[in-house]
Amino acid sequence: MRLDLLIIIVFLVLFTSLFFSVIKTVPGKMEYIVERLGRYHRTLYSGNNLILPFIDRIVKKVRKNExxxxxxxxxxxxxxxxxxxxxxxxxxxxxxxxxxxxxxxxxxxxxxxxxxxxxxxxxxxxxxxxxxxxxxxxxxxxxxxxxxxxxxxxxxxxxxxxxxxxxxxxxxx
Missing domain, CATH: 3.30.479.30 (Band 7 domain)
Known part of the structure; x- marks a missing residue:
């Protein structure tokens, strides 16, 4: 019984961390440059954005204000x-x-x-x-x-x- 509970807790922790690594929130007046496997993929604009963990990487956070x-x-x-x-x-x-x-x-x-x-x-x-x-x-x-x-x-x-x-x-x- 305790082993099942431990497995469920570990699974929930892994799922939660994976879920939060997929969603990136970009603040206003900022843009994030995303590379996929080392090449430019796209630009993330302000708001919530989805990326693929372990494949996509934010390489630069650019300020858009004066x-x-x-x-x-x-x-x-x-x-x-x-x-x-x-x-x-x-x-x-x-x-x-x-x-x-x-x-x-x-x-x-x-x-x-x-x-x-x-x-x-x-x-x-x-x-x-x-x-x-x-x-x-x-x-x-x-x-x-x-x-x-x-x-x-x-x-x-x-x-x-x-x-x-x-x-x-x-x-x-």
């Missing part, structure tokens, strides 16, 4: 050869989880490197006076440049803001 990257000041040279030091902030969110996970190994580091290069490029096309007077135009130019280049990562730049611009050397000609 995130912030704050860049320390970097040196750049303006169109009129003035050397400036300025930092900037970008607000971004992941729009394509598949690209975000599989295109590059570290998408945030890639985004940071890309933004620094694009920042220097945008500054090199502006005159010093434009940086000081028309900050909104420069911010819009930064956002547009970043969006154009960050699209392949599955990331959308919602806002880019240039922080305080410090003139290091002004070429007076």
């Amino acid at each position: 995130m912030v990257l704050d860049f320390p000041p970097h040196f750049a040279v303006t169109k009129d050869k003035a050397e400036v030091k300025a930092g900037f902030v970008i607000y971004f969110q992941v729009i394509d989880s598949l690209k975000y996970v599989y295109i590059v190994e570290n998408p945030i580091q890639t985004l940071e490197d890309l933004c620094i290069v694009m920042f220097k490029d945008v500054i090199s096309k502006k005159k010093l006076q434009e940086l000081e007077v028309s900050r909104d135009i420069v911010n819009e130019g930064l956002r547009n440049e970043f969006n154009e280049k960050a699209d392949f990562l599955g990331i959308k730049i919602n806002k880019a803001e240039l922080k305080k611009v410090v003139v290091i050397y002004e070429n007076i000609t």
Whole structure:
């Protein structure tokens, strides 16, 4: 009699653990990337989802809400050869989880490197006076440049803001 009860309890525990490993609850503003036997299978969206235990594996949990990257000041040279030091902030969110996970190994580091290069490029096309007077135009130019280049990562730049611009050397000609 006791052996039968023990077998039933073990069976119930195994069944319960298997049942809970089949159902995955994805919170809002998140997506889970699922691989089946080592290859991409599908994306789980918020809510309850079913997966096959031991065959399917969640490889990455992707946040879909807006995130912030704050860049320390970097040196750049303006169109009129003035050397400036300025930092900037970008607000971004992941729009394509598949690209975000599989295109590059570290998408945030890639985004940071890309933004620094694009920042220097945008500054090199502006005159010093434009940086000081028309900050909104420069911010819009930064956002547009970043969006154009960050699209392949599955990331959308919602806002880019240039922080305080410090003139290091002004070429007076």
